[in-house]
Amino acid sequence: MGSHDTDSTTPRPALPExxxxxxxxxxxxxxxxxxxxxxxxxxxxxxxxxxxxPDAARAHPDAVPALAALAPxxxxxxxxxxxxxxxxxxxxxxxxxxxxxxxxxxxxYGAERWDAxxxxxxxxxxxxxxxxxxxxxxxxxxxxxxxxxxxIEEKGRAVAVHTRRADDPQAAFExxxxxxxxxxxxxxxxxxxxxxxxxxxxxxxxxxxxxxxxVRESGATAVLYAGDDLGDLPAFAAVEELRSDxxxxxxxxxxxxxxxxxxxxxxxxxxxxxxxxxxxxTLAAHLS
Numbered sequence: 001m002g003s004h005d006t007d008s009t010t011p012r013p014a015l016p017e018x019x020x021x022x023x024x025x026x027x028x029x030x031x032x033x034x035x036x037x038x039x040x041x042x043x044x045x046x047x048x049x050x051x052x053x054p055d056a057a058r059a060h061p062d063a064v065p066a067l068a069a070l071a072p073x074x075x076x077x078x079x080x081x082x083x084x085x086x087x088x089x090x091x092x093x094x095x096x097x098x099x100x101x102x103x104x105x106x107x108x109y110g111a112e113r114w115d116a117x118x119x120x121x122x123x124x125x126x127x128x129x130x131x132x133x134x135x136x137x138x139x140x141x142x143x144x145x146x147x148x149x150x151x152i153e154e155k156g157r158a159v160a161v162h163t164r165r166a167d168d169p170q171a172a173f174e175x176x177x178x179x180x181x182x183x184x185x186x187x188x189x190x191x192x193x194x195x196x197x198x199x200x201x202x203x204x205x206x207x208x209x210x211x212x213x214x215v216r217e218s219g220a221t222a223v224l225y226a227g228d229d230l231g232d233l234p235a236f237a238a239v240e241e242l243r244s245d246x247x248x249x250x251x252x253x254x255x256x257x258x259x260x261x262x263x264x265x266x267x268x269x270x271x272x273x274x275x276x277x278x279x280x281x282t283l284a285a286h287l288s
Contacts, residue, residue, distance in 0.1 A: 015283065028248070030224060038224070040078040044083070045229055055153075062274075064094065068100055071100055077104070081106070088107055088114075092105075129202065140180075141176075146172060146175060170196070195256070226252035228272075239251055
């Protein structure tokens with residue numbers, strides 16, 4: 001029997017069923033009109049497992065093949081991340097990956113954009129408050145006795161303080177939230193809390209704004225968004241807003257025990273990045 005005969009008789013894996021009516025409608029709309037659907041995904045915790053050192057984060061090994069199988073079947077695939085776009089491209093292995101011409105990486109919550117089709121990056125000038133905060137952070141952490149176990153991540157247009165390595169990561173996180181919020185406010189920035197990380201960044205952009213802009217720019221008639229962290233809540237709200245405007249959407253949570261707010265609002269909860277990648281691959285199989 002030829003390979004094409006085997007493929008034609010191999011049953012496709014079943015798609016998981018969303019637990020909400022809105023989610024089922026969103027999935028049905030994607031299946032019915034894939035070429036006008038946008039698939040949008042967070043990076044860390046969604047396509048890439050969370051690791052103690054963010055510089056060591058890499059996309060799940062099956063992420064690129066799943067995205068490459070799915071991208072030609074839909075209007076666009078977007079990675080929406082707080083990381084610099086070029087960092088997400090490198091850590092994701094997206095550059096020059098075959099089949100990803102429709103991929104866009106919206107970095108720094110949409111302030112930066114990288115297009116796989118051209119390999120070009122567009123970005124605004126950095127906010128001056130980021131440099132000021134970066135200069136003051138070490139003394140602030142020393143002053144409140146919080147240097148041990150914390151780690152400063154340079155993000156170009158933002159700066160983040162991680163507490164995952166502290167003796168009591170959650171206590172360190174709570175200790176730092178107030179002082180870092182005050183520091184950010186003095187320099188015209190905001191604090192974005194995440195999974196044992198506090199990011200100081202310019203206001204005005206979040207994943208919800210980025211997602212709405214991208215969906216409306218593409219003229220999509222359906223959208224899927226998958227995320228895992230507090231920074232993904234604005235994107236969840238954006239999908240809910242699109243639903244109210246008649247654009248069906250599916251909200252997917254890359255499940256973890258550290259953040260439960262997304263799971264409570266999601267239409268579908270999967271088992272971390274491995275579950276997200278499996279969902280993407282299964283969806284691609286149904287659309288191909």
